[in-house]
Amino acid sequence: MFFITSFILALAATTAVSMPAPKDRRDVRMARRSAGGAPIITTTTAGAQLNASTVPFTSVTGSFAIPTFAVPAAEYPSTAGDDPSDLYIASLLVDLGSDFCENGIMVGINMGIDNGSQFINAFWTSFPDDNSQIFPNVSFAQGDNITVSISMTNATSSTAVVTNESTDESSTVAIETGPICSQAEVGWSVGAELNDSNDIIPFVDFGTVNITASAETSSGPVDISNATILTTVQNGTTVASALLEGEIVTIAFV
Numbered sequence: 043m044f045f046i047t048s049f050i051l052a053l054a055a056t057t058a059v060s061m062p063a064p065k066d067r068r069d070v071r072m073a074r075r076s077a078g079g080a081p082i083i084t085t086t087t088a089g090a091q092l093n094a095s096t097v098p099f100t101s102v103t104g105s106f107a108i109p110t111f112a113v114p115a116a117e118y119p120s121t122a123g124d125d126p127s128d129l130y131i132a133s134l135l136v137d138l139g140s141d142f143c144e145n146g147i148m149v150g151i152n153m154g155i156d157n158g159s160q161f162i163n164a165f166w167t168s169f170p171d172d173n174s175q176i177f178p179n180v181s182f183a184q185g186d187n188i189t190v191s192i193s194m195t196n197a198t199s200s201t202a203v204v205t206n207e208s209t210d211e212s213s214t215v216a217i218e219t220g221p222i223c224s225q226a227e228v229g230w231s232v233g234a235e236l237n238d239s240n241d242i243i244p245f246v247d248f249g250t251v252n253i254t255a256s257a258e259t260s261s262g263p264v265d266i267s268n269a270t271i272l273t274t275v276q277n278g279t280t281v282a283s284a285l286l287e288g289e290i291v292t293i294a295f296v
């Protein structure tokens with residue numbers, strides 16, 4: 043289990059947090075999987091996910107405007123109340139292989155409110171080592187247009203890029219993983235994080251976000267219209283839902 047402490051703590055949180063381990067997410071998904079293309083129910087993730095077909099994916103990209111976000115209303119079911127001094131987080135992610143491969147990468151924007159203070163950062167995480175780091179040289183504000191991508195350089199190395207289109211600032215990192223399996227899925231989602239006790243940190247209320255989604259194989263761009271929808275259900279209540287229209291994944295906090 044890794045901890046995204048470096049930036050959260052730097053922004054005054056006293057709580058250590060982490061991304062849910064992929065295995066935890068997968069177990070939840072597989073356990074509750076419905077037949078016939080129905081959404082997969084998870085406790086941490088809402089968005090769309092596409093399995094590889096015969097040709098492995100080589101890249102995944104998502105573009106979105108960072109939404110306005112706020113402390114959720116009192117009825118939000120995963121928390122006892124709407125205590126404004128608490129920590130609320132949501133991560134806007136693209137994924138390559140983190141769910142179904144031993145080795146995988148997630149890249150995204152981490153946004154939240156800690157004791158009333160907002161923070162936004164870009165981070166990448168590689169699996170299975172759960173190594174999470176912050177992209178340098180780029181910062182963010184609500185409303186900024188962002189593009190994040192992961193591109194495989196070769197079998198064991200990928201390049202991840204985060205661009206703030208609103209200022210044309212960009213940050214690029216090379217990520218060494220083990221070999222990413224040929225069945226690696228791609229995904230575009232909003233994900234929750236876990237605290238030190240492995241409890242889910244409540245989502246910040248992110249309203250609605252539209253992710254323009256794309257993926258490629260060595261043969262070129264892929265039709266993502268068959269992607270599977272992921273819905274977040276916590277404590278029996280849907281807290282985030284998603285739909286896919288064309289290449290747009292719309293994710294809503296409910």
Ligand SMILES: *[C@@H]1O[C@H](CO)[C@@H](O)[C@H](O)[C@H]1NC(C)=O
Binds near residue numbers: 093142225270
């Ligand atoms: C995607 O692939 C994984 C295994 O790699 C499998 O468990 C899962 O059912 C597949 N999902 C769909 C929607 O086909």
Ligand SMILES: *[C@@H]1O[C@H](CO)[C@@H](O)[C@H](O)[C@H]1NC(C)=O
Binds near residue numbers: 119120121122
């Ligand atoms: C889940 O719901 C039960 C019953 O309403 C409540 O007692 C419990 O605190 C809730 N758990 C969380 C994590 O919100």
Ligand SMILES: *[C@@H]1O[C@H](CO)[C@@H](O)[C@H](O)[C@H]1NC(C)=O
Binds near residue numbers: 056127157158
């Ligand atoms: C939360 O913010 C309030 C008001 O700014 C401050 O008085 C308090 O010390 C903060 N609490 C923590 C744990 O930082």
Ligand SMILES: *[C@@H]1O[C@H](CO)[C@@H](O)[C@H](O)[C@H]1NC(C)=O
Binds near residue numbers: 195196199
């Ligand atoms: C893969 O690419 C990385 C980055 O360019 C390089 O350091 C590494 O040696 C390459 N690995 C192989 C097996 O070619």
Ligand SMILES: *[C@@H]1O[C@H](CO)[C@@H](O)[C@H](O)[C@H]1NC(C)=O
Binds near residue numbers: 107186
């Ligand atoms: C984001 O992109 C949209 C559509 O191109 C544009 O209307 C908007 O002004 C951009 N926002 C910022 C902050 O650059």
Ligand SMILES: *[C@@H]1O[C@H](CO)[C@@H](O)[C@H](O)[C@H]1NC(C)=O
Binds near residue numbers: 214215
């Ligand atoms: C960040 O900026 C410094 C100074 O300009 C530069 O040396 C470094 O390569 C940059 N890092 C990235 C990931 O762009």
Ligand SMILES: *[C@@H]1O[C@H](CO)[C@@H](O)[C@H](O)[C@H]1NC(C)=O
Binds near residue numbers: 058237239240242
């Ligand atoms: C994690 O969150 C739960 C539920 O909000 C809380 O009871 C617990 O104290 C938290 N643990 C840490 C280490 O912050």
Ligand SMILES: *[C@@H]1O[C@H](CO)[C@@H](O)[C@H](O)[C@H]1NC(C)=O
Binds near residue numbers: 250251252292
């Ligand atoms: C998302 O896209 C839908 C459909 O195009 C649009 O109605 C909605 O305003 C968009 N929402 C945001 C937050 O951009």
Ligand SMILES: *[C@@H]1O[C@H](CO)[C@@H](O)[C@H](O)[C@H]1NC(C)=O
Binds near residue numbers: 265
């Ligand atoms: C989507 O799924 C349907 C039914 O399984 C299949 O016939 C179709 O070829 C798939 N389309 C793509 C682009 O994969």
Ligand SMILES: CC(=O)N[C@H]1CO[C@H](CO)[C@@H](O)[C@@H]1O
Binds near residue numbers: 179181183185209
């Ligand atoms: C680092 C940086 O300059 N980020 C900028 C992204 O774009 C918005 C404007 O839309 C600025 O407010 C941020 O400062």
